[in-house]
Amino acid sequence: MSEENKKTAETSEEIKQQEAAAEAVESVHSEKSEQSEAAAEANESSGVTREEELLAQIEQLKAEKEELNNQYLRAHADLQNFRTRVNKEKEQMLKYSSQRAVEALLPVIDNFERAIAASQDAQDTSALKEGIEMVFRQLQQVLEQEGVTVVPGVGEPFDPNMHQAVMQEESSEYESGMIIEEFQKGYKLKDRVIRPSMVKVSS
């Protein structure tokens, strides 16, 4: 995350540079032209010919054009460098995308191993069951922390965005289009349905 912030900081630094460059272009545009016009007026009274004055103005404009062109090319190069950097960052993000979830799973794995090891010489099923249920709750908590929620089931109106109807049946208890049985739980990751539930719907 801190690396991420650093990247954002670099980015805003670059934006500032870009803005400074844009201002520079503005000043090339206005100040220098004003200068050359002022110079032209001064020259008129000092014996410099009209032709020399115009030629100087042309040289000035050519230099300004050159400067603008360089600034454009730099902006263009900046954009390409930024693209390259962004692509590398995305690759890294994809490569380690599961890190947070995996880190959260490690204590679950530890406890799972302990529960299995303890069960090797245990004859008491209830202690084993308890241990296993604790590990399961811990696993559920990891998923909750990642933003995983269970899709609402029996008693809810059928919604094709999160339910998959595998059976239909008349029901005296429910009005039409309600979920009356769930065969497999569905799950959402934040606002995204990652697995619809498999359900029986009242007709």
Next chain:
Amino acid sequence: MSEENKKTAETSEEIKQQEAAAEAVESVHSEKSEQSEAAAEANESSGVTREEELLAQIEQLKAEKEELNNQYLRAHADLQNFRTRVNKEKEQMLKYSSQRAVEALLPVIDNFERAIAASQDAQDTSALKEGIEMVFRQLQQVLEQEGVTVVPGVGEPFDPNMHQAVMQEESSEYESGMIIEEFQKGYKLKDRVIRPSMVKVSS
């Protein structure tokens, strides 16, 4: 993933546009200047005064400067738009970063629930143990698929990059600086150590 490819395609499309723009600048630079010089020569023999000719050249240069400036400002705006889009993309990537891992965990959760449900009326510990061990292997497989590996332990030379020494002990069996006992497993995600193992090292 296919969305990712699409983004890359858009990006290269933009690069092409940028390159086309760069070529356009080049042509503003060379062709137009050649044209105005050619025009100047033509004018010399057609009664247009030297002053009019120079003034025309100045107008021409000013127009070219204006065009270059607009191209620079567009490139600058493109860069800012690109940044905005990239930041949105990164946000999305972070938001759903655990999706692949979570999807792979759902069948583990299903089987875990089944094993616990089956254990409610089972008096036979061995059947329960078997079911639980199966779930555990499945969970390990999910982690393997994500690129998680166990840090090498007992018998390996101590490496501060992946081992955390919590005890030291003289050993007749091992030479100095070897891992002689492991208290907690360490894990790597691809090439990155996400949890060093806690070990006892021979002195």
